[in-house]
Amino acid sequence: MAAAGRTESVTVSAVIFDWGGTLTPWHDIEPMAQFLAVTDDPDAAQRLCAASDVVWARSRDQQRSATLAEVFRLAEVAHTDDAVAAFHEWWKPHTFTDPDAAPLLVGLRERGIRVGVLSNTIWSRVEHERIFDRDGVSHLLHGAVYTSEIPWTKPHPEAFRAALAALGDPDPEDTVFVGDRLFDDIHGAAALGMRTIYIPHSTIPADQHGHTVGTPDAVVQRLGEVLAVVDAWR
Numbered sequence: 001m002a003a004a005g006r007t008e009s010v011t012v013s014a015v016i017f018d019w020g021g022t023l024t025p026w027h028d029i030e031p032m033a034q035f036l037a038v039t040d041d042p043d044a045a046q047r048l049c050a051a052s053d054v055v056w057a058r059s060r061d062q063q064r065s066a067t068l069a070e071v072f073r074l075a076e077v078a079h080t081d082d083a084v085a086a087f088h089e090w091w092k093p094h095t096f097t098d099p100d101a102a103p104l105l106v107g108l109r110e111r112g113i114r115v116g117v118l119s120n121t122i123w124s125r126v127e128h129e130r131i132f133d134r135d136g137v138s139h140l141l142h143g144a145v146y147t148s149e150i151p152w153t154k155p156h157p158e159a160f161r162a163a164l165a166a167l168g169d170p171d172p173e174d175t176v177f178v179g180d181r182l183f184d185d186i187h188g189a190a191a192l193g194m195r196t197i198y199i200p201h202s203t204i205p206a207d208q209h210g211h212t213v214g215t216p217d218a219v220v221q222r223l224g225e226v227l228a229v230v231d232a233w234r
Contacts, residue, residue, distance in 0.1 A: 011234070013171070015116070015176045015230065016164075016167070016176070016177050017115075018181070020121075021179075021181070023098060023137075024094075034087060034091065035048040035087075039077065039083070047077060063156035065153050067122050088127055098223045100222055102135075103224065106140060111231075111234075114168065115141055117163075118160065118163035120147050120154050120184055125144075125148070125149060142166075143167045145163045150162050155184050157192050160189060176196070176233075177196050177197070178197045179197075179198065179199070180202040183209060184210065186214030186215070186216045187210070187212045187213065199219075199223060
């Protein structure tokens, strides 16, 4: 574990986590594979992949959100229940929560710290909640914001403000954000005054890098090390 930036003691009243690559470990995937699971038509799968690239580029450059339904609509592919089910079934092996997550969240709650999630996602709340229910951590969260439900994505400040509101509006300076992306997570949270903890194990594609590389206040090599950092700051 390595620390950087601010070291003075502070009040920590809330910790907000990114999801993919943070609460759930990063997995490298072949982008086309997720859509070939949806359709037997290679052309349709290619259109879905291209549409996905469009909405994620918009997220990077304009911080505007999207949904899975929008991806299907842009690709001119039918957004059916069967197609969505096949998509999420393909993703299932890549969604399991980090084993460190549950004891970490319990430890934070035992300290009176509110726990939240802010995820840049095109997936529905229902799907994320199903994953957290499956992995037995839903009851450990005080609130969650999924950008598929709001106009903005990280690093836009309104995305972080929505996450703060979901936790009862703690002061940003009393809030820690934990994530695996130096632009979306670290730069975005720090710009609002939050402390930041970076988990550097995700292979972020070059075309998903933003215009700014944030400097984290701490770096951890495992999710479970977050608790020691928070304790040290408190």
